[in-house]
Amino acid sequence: MYPAAITIWLDYLMRLACQELEDHIGLNRNARSNLMLLKSAQWLLRKNYQRMRRALDDVPHALPCQKELRELAAPWYHSRLTGGEGDMLVGKTLWAYKRNKAHMICELSPYACMPNTMSIGAMAGVLGRHPEILYAPLEIKGDAEVHALSRCQMVLTEARRRAQTEFEEVLEQTGLDLDTARERLEALPEAASAGWPVPQRGATGTAANMVLHLADTRYRRSAAAEVKPAPKPARLEPAVSVPVSFDYGGMCAPCIPCRPCVPEPRPSS
Numbered sequence: 131m132y133p134a135a136i137t138i139w140l141d142y143l144m145r146l147a148c149q150e151l152e153d154h155i156g157l158n159r160n161a162r163s164n165l166m167l168l169k170s171a172q173w174l175l176r177k178n179y180q181r182m183r184r185a186l187d188d189v190p191h192a193l194p195c196q197k198e199l200r201e202l203a204a205p206w207y208h209s210r211l212t213g214g215e216g217d218m219l220v221g222k223t224l225w226a227y228k229r230n231k232a233h234m235i236c237e238l239s240p241y242a243c244m245p246n247t248m249s250i251g252a253m254a255g256v257l258g259r260h261p262e263i264l265y266a267p268l269e270i271k272g273d274a275e276v277h278a279l280s281r282c283q284m285v286l287t288e289a290r291r292r293a294q295t296e297f298e299e300v301l302e303q304t305g306l307d308l309d310t311a312r313e314r315l316e317a318l319p320e321a322a323s324a325g326w327p328v329p330q331r332g333a334t335g336t337a338a339n340m341v342l343h344l345a346d347t348r349y350r351r352s353a354a355a356e357v358k359p360a361p362k363p364a365r366l367e368p369a370v371s372v373p374v375s376f377d378y379g380g381m382c383a384p385c386i387p388c389r390p391c392v393p394e395p396r397p398s399s
Contacts, residue, residue, distance in 0.1 A: 137179050138193055142218050144172040145196040149209065188327050194225050202228075207252045214245025220252050227263050230334040234264040234289035236282065243269075264289050293335040300338040304345035314344045 151158075151165040176193060183190050199221030200209045207217040215222075219237060226232045239246035250267045257263060266285045301307065306314075320326050331342035 137175070138218075138222075139215075140175060141172065141193060141196055142215070144168060144175065145200070146212055146216070148172070187323075187325050189325050194222070199225055203252075206255045207249065211248070212245075213248075214239075214243055215249060216245065217249075219246070219249040220256060223253065223256065223263065223265060224260075227260065230330075230332065233292050233334055234266065234285055236285075237265070237267045238270060239267065240270055264292075293337070296333060296335050296338045297341070300333060300341045304341060306341060306345055311341055311344055315340070318344070 148165060148168050151161045151168065154161040155165070179190075179193060183192065196218075199218055201221075202224040203209070203217035203219075203221035207220045209217050211217070223235050223237075226235055237246075237250070239250070253265060253267070257265060264285050266282050268281060301311070315321055328336050328340050329343045331339045331346070333339045333342060
């Protein structure tokens, strides 16, 4: 599920309360101080969630910014219309589409939930502007299973086709084939961990992001192996005078090695 369902819901409720306090600044003398306290609590919520993500090796998905979600949904849904998920439903759909987070968006809502019905109605305008979004709203009711199968089957088929097409395009782009990608994956030590998250490389599907990561990792390692350090220059040692002894008729005299020493003839007695 993307993004985290419970945490983003709490973050959204705090954002709604902040909006209400912002509207009452100047009318309520405690509005500004209460707004600062609530924003601090919202910051602590997101901060602790990030700490949990780091502790779990970034396996839980990151939280989107509530301000960004509100701005994305603003042309189709007013942020002051509260109830249900409000404008966050529209914002999350556009956020997932623009950030390449999912091939398909499936929205579950309780049966006859009026606020979500309003959000789903606003999604008609979003799909008119972005017809390439695969969106499937589902209501939880007695015939939910049949309803889900009939509504989602075609959408899932199209989402699978897009994921397969993206995967093949990434293989062609990187110059890898499937067997080579599998060999590199087996040689990747971090991929042996079940909790290792596939890095986001700009693609939507997990398999496509994995191929991009394998190609990039292989390039970095091969480049590092090819670039060898330059040899260090030879260290020049200073000349050292070494005493050398020559026999000058029973007498020893020191001699410098850089000066040729030729014994002088002994005078005749």
